Amino acid sequence: DQQVKQNSPSLSVQEGRISILNCDYTNSMFDYFLWYKKYPAEGPTFLISISSIKDKNEDGRFTVFLNKSAKHLSLHIVPSQPGDSAVYFCAATKGYGNKLVFGAGTILRVKS
Protein backbone atom coordinates (compact mmCIF):
# COMPACT_ATOMS: atom_id res chain seq x y z
CA ASP A 1 0.00 0.00 0.00
CA GLN A 2 1.67 3.17 -1.22
CA GLN A 3 0.98 5.86 1.34
CA VAL A 4 2.88 8.52 -0.64
CA LYS A 5 2.28 8.69 -4.36
CA GLN A 6 3.97 10.65 -7.10
CA ASN A 7 1.82 9.85 -10.08
CA SER A 8 3.95 11.54 -12.72
CA PRO A 9 7.08 9.48 -13.46
CA SER A 10 8.58 12.32 -15.48
CA LEU A 11 8.15 15.97 -16.35
CA SER A 12 9.80 18.05 -19.05
CA VAL A 13 9.93 21.86 -18.78
CA GLN A 14 11.55 24.67 -20.73
CA GLU A 15 14.25 26.67 -19.01
CA GLY A 16 12.83 29.77 -17.32
CA ARG A 17 9.33 28.34 -16.98
CA ILE A 18 7.66 26.96 -13.86
CA SER A 19 8.07 23.30 -12.84
CA ILE A 20 5.27 21.83 -10.73
CA LEU A 21 5.83 18.45 -9.11
CA ASN A 22 2.91 16.80 -7.36
CA CYS A 23 2.57 14.39 -4.48
CA ASP A 24 -0.50 12.77 -2.88
CA TYR A 25 -0.70 10.93 0.42
CA THR A 26 -3.29 8.69 2.01
CA ASN A 27 -2.37 8.68 5.71
CA SER A 28 -4.01 11.59 7.54
CA MET A 29 -1.58 11.08 10.43
CA PHE A 30 1.30 12.47 8.38
CA ASP A 31 2.17 15.88 9.77
CA TYR A 32 5.48 16.79 8.15
CA PHE A 33 6.51 16.64 4.52
CA LEU A 34 9.85 16.93 2.78
CA TRP A 35 11.17 17.15 -0.77
CA TYR A 36 14.50 15.63 -1.77
CA LYS A 37 16.45 16.03 -4.98
CA LYS A 38 18.68 13.30 -6.38
CA TYR A 39 21.25 13.45 -9.16
CA PRO A 40 22.46 10.21 -10.80
CA ALA A 41 25.19 8.43 -8.82
CA GLU A 42 24.63 10.69 -5.79
CA GLY A 43 22.55 10.38 -2.64
CA PRO A 44 19.35 12.42 -2.22
CA THR A 45 19.77 15.89 -0.77
CA PHE A 46 17.17 17.74 1.25
CA LEU A 47 15.45 20.55 -0.61
CA ILE A 48 12.54 21.98 1.37
CA SER A 49 9.97 20.90 3.94
CA ILE A 50 6.61 21.90 5.35
CA SER A 51 4.75 21.25 8.56
CA SER A 52 1.06 20.39 8.49
CA ILE A 53 0.27 23.58 10.40
CA LYS A 54 1.30 25.59 7.34
CA ASP A 55 0.01 25.66 3.79
CA LYS A 56 3.04 27.20 2.12
CA ASN A 57 6.79 27.36 2.60
CA GLU A 58 9.17 29.23 0.35
CA ASP A 59 12.94 29.08 -0.09
CA GLY A 60 14.32 31.04 -3.00
CA ARG A 61 13.12 29.53 -6.26
CA PHE A 62 11.42 26.65 -4.43
CA THR A 63 7.95 26.76 -2.89
CA VAL A 64 6.01 23.89 -1.38
CA PHE A 65 2.24 24.06 -1.06
CA LEU A 66 0.20 21.79 1.20
CA ASN A 67 -3.53 21.13 0.83
CA LYS A 68 -4.46 18.98 3.82
CA SER A 69 -8.08 18.52 2.88
CA ALA A 70 -7.03 17.07 -0.47
CA LYS A 71 -4.00 15.28 1.03
CA HIS A 72 -1.91 16.84 -1.68
CA LEU A 73 1.33 18.77 -1.83
CA SER A 74 3.22 20.31 -4.68
CA LEU A 75 6.68 21.68 -5.29
CA HIS A 76 7.00 24.75 -7.52
CA ILE A 77 10.34 25.71 -9.05
CA VAL A 78 10.44 29.17 -10.58
CA PRO A 79 12.29 29.84 -12.79
CA SER A 80 13.44 26.36 -13.77
CA GLN A 81 17.11 25.93 -14.64
CA PRO A 82 18.93 23.10 -16.46
CA GLY A 83 20.73 22.28 -13.19
CA ASP A 84 17.35 21.44 -11.66
CA SER A 85 17.19 18.33 -13.85
CA ALA A 86 17.12 15.47 -11.34
CA VAL A 87 14.80 13.01 -9.63
CA TYR A 88 12.57 14.60 -7.00
CA PHE A 89 11.24 12.54 -4.10
CA CYS A 90 8.38 13.52 -1.85
CA ALA A 91 8.50 12.14 1.72
CA ALA A 92 6.15 12.23 4.69
CA THR A 93 6.32 11.39 8.38
CA LYS A 94 3.95 11.12 11.32
CA GLY A 95 6.40 13.05 13.41
CA TYR A 96 9.01 12.52 16.06
CA GLY A 97 10.15 8.93 16.37
CA ASN A 98 8.58 7.94 13.08
CA LYS A 99 10.25 7.03 9.83
CA LEU A 100 10.04 8.85 6.51
CA VAL A 101 7.83 7.32 3.82
CA PHE A 102 8.99 8.14 0.30
CA GLY A 103 7.18 8.40 -2.99
CA ALA A 104 8.43 6.73 -6.17
CA GLY A 105 10.00 9.93 -7.49
CA THR A 106 9.51 12.20 -10.52
CA ILE A 107 12.25 12.76 -13.10
CA LEU A 108 12.42 16.44 -13.99
CA ARG A 109 14.13 17.48 -17.22
CA VAL A 110 14.68 21.18 -17.81
CA LYS A 111 15.45 21.91 -21.45
CA SER A 112 17.64 24.85 -22.39
Add this chain to the structure above:
Amino acid sequence: DVKVTQSSRYLVKRTGEKVFLECVQDMDHENMFWYRQDPGLGLRLIYFSYDVKMKEKGDIPEGYSVSREKKERFSLILESASTNQTSMYLCASSQSRPGNYEQYFGPGTRLTVT
Protein backbone atom coordinates in the same frame (compact mmCIF):
# COMPACT_ATOMS: atom_id res chain seq x y z
CA ASP B 1 28.57 19.90 6.81
CA VAL B 2 27.20 16.49 7.61
CA LYS B 3 29.09 13.77 5.88
CA VAL B 4 27.78 10.27 5.33
CA THR B 5 30.18 7.93 3.60
CA GLN B 6 29.60 4.47 2.20
CA SER B 7 32.37 1.91 1.81
CA SER B 8 31.93 1.25 -1.91
CA ARG B 9 30.34 3.09 -4.83
CA TYR B 10 30.06 0.00 -7.00
CA LEU B 11 30.09 -3.66 -6.00
CA VAL B 12 29.66 -6.87 -7.99
CA LYS B 13 28.99 -10.09 -6.08
CA ARG B 14 27.99 -13.61 -6.94
CA THR B 15 24.75 -15.29 -5.89
CA GLY B 16 25.10 -16.85 -2.44
CA GLU B 17 27.94 -14.62 -1.29
CA LYS B 18 27.75 -12.78 2.02
CA VAL B 19 27.91 -9.04 1.39
CA PHE B 20 28.79 -6.25 3.80
CA LEU B 21 27.89 -2.63 3.12
CA GLU B 22 29.31 -0.12 5.55
CA CYS B 23 28.15 3.38 6.37
CA VAL B 24 29.84 6.00 8.53
CA GLN B 25 28.51 9.41 9.59
CA ASP B 26 30.55 12.15 11.25
CA MET B 27 27.88 14.32 12.89
CA ASP B 28 27.13 12.29 16.02
CA HIS B 29 23.63 11.50 14.77
CA GLU B 30 21.59 9.07 16.83
CA ASN B 31 19.52 7.68 13.96
CA MET B 32 20.80 5.71 10.98
CA PHE B 33 18.91 4.13 8.11
CA TRP B 34 19.41 1.76 5.18
CA TYR B 35 17.27 2.11 2.05
CA ARG B 36 17.26 0.57 -1.36
CA GLN B 37 16.24 2.53 -4.43
CA ASP B 38 14.67 0.82 -7.42
CA PRO B 39 13.12 2.45 -10.50
CA GLY B 40 9.42 3.14 -10.04
CA LEU B 41 9.54 2.11 -6.37
CA GLY B 42 11.34 5.05 -4.82
CA LEU B 43 13.27 4.60 -1.57
CA ARG B 44 12.23 1.67 0.55
CA LEU B 45 13.39 1.33 4.13
CA ILE B 46 15.24 -1.89 4.95
CA TYR B 47 16.37 -1.36 8.55
CA PHE B 48 16.99 1.54 10.89
CA SER B 49 18.62 2.16 14.23
CA TYR B 50 17.86 4.76 16.91
CA ASP B 51 20.86 3.97 19.05
CA VAL B 52 23.95 1.83 19.35
CA LYS B 53 23.13 -1.88 19.35
CA MET B 54 19.48 -1.11 18.59
CA LYS B 55 17.80 -2.01 15.32
CA GLU B 56 14.30 -1.95 13.91
CA LYS B 57 12.92 -3.62 10.81
CA GLY B 58 11.78 -1.37 8.03
CA ASP B 59 9.41 -2.23 5.21
CA ILE B 60 11.55 -4.82 3.40
CA PRO B 61 13.94 -6.50 5.88
CA GLU B 62 13.81 -10.00 4.40
CA GLY B 63 17.23 -11.23 3.30
CA TYR B 64 19.06 -8.49 5.20
CA SER B 65 20.50 -7.93 8.65
CA VAL B 66 22.26 -4.96 10.24
CA SER B 67 24.84 -4.20 12.88
CA ARG B 68 25.45 -1.04 14.89
CA GLU B 69 28.32 -1.51 17.33
CA LYS B 70 29.39 2.14 17.30
CA LYS B 71 27.30 5.28 17.05
CA GLU B 72 28.91 6.47 13.84
CA ARG B 73 28.80 3.18 11.95
CA PHE B 74 25.86 1.18 10.58
CA SER B 75 26.44 -1.95 8.52
CA LEU B 76 24.03 -3.72 6.19
CA ILE B 77 24.59 -7.44 5.66
CA LEU B 78 23.20 -9.57 2.87
CA GLU B 79 23.46 -13.05 4.34
CA SER B 80 23.26 -14.84 0.97
CA ALA B 81 23.07 -12.46 -1.95
CA SER B 82 20.45 -13.07 -4.60
CA THR B 83 19.88 -11.47 -8.00
CA ASN B 84 16.76 -9.67 -6.75
CA GLN B 85 18.98 -7.76 -4.34
CA THR B 86 20.66 -6.00 -7.25
CA SER B 87 19.89 -2.38 -6.44
CA MET B 88 21.17 1.02 -5.30
CA TYR B 89 21.68 1.00 -1.52
CA LEU B 90 21.53 4.29 0.35
CA CYS B 91 22.52 4.98 3.93
CA ALA B 92 21.19 7.99 5.84
CA SER B 93 21.50 9.54 9.28
CA SER B 94 19.53 12.06 11.29
CA GLN B 95 19.39 13.75 14.66
CA SER B 96 16.92 12.51 17.21
CA ARG B 97 15.22 15.80 17.95
CA PRO B 98 11.52 16.72 17.84
CA GLY B 99 10.74 18.86 14.84
CA ASN B 100 13.85 17.80 12.95
CA TYR B 101 13.11 15.12 10.39
CA GLU B 102 15.76 15.79 7.78
CA GLN B 103 17.86 12.80 6.87
CA TYR B 104 21.33 13.12 5.35
CA PHE B 105 22.23 10.57 2.72
CA GLY B 106 25.46 8.98 1.58
CA PRO B 107 26.35 8.70 -2.12
CA GLY B 108 24.98 5.19 -2.46
CA THR B 109 26.38 1.77 -3.37
CA ARG B 110 25.33 0.26 -6.67
CA LEU B 111 25.28 -3.50 -5.97
CA THR B 112 25.04 -6.02 -8.78
CA VAL B 113 24.49 -9.67 -7.91
CA THR B 114 25.25 -12.08 -10.76
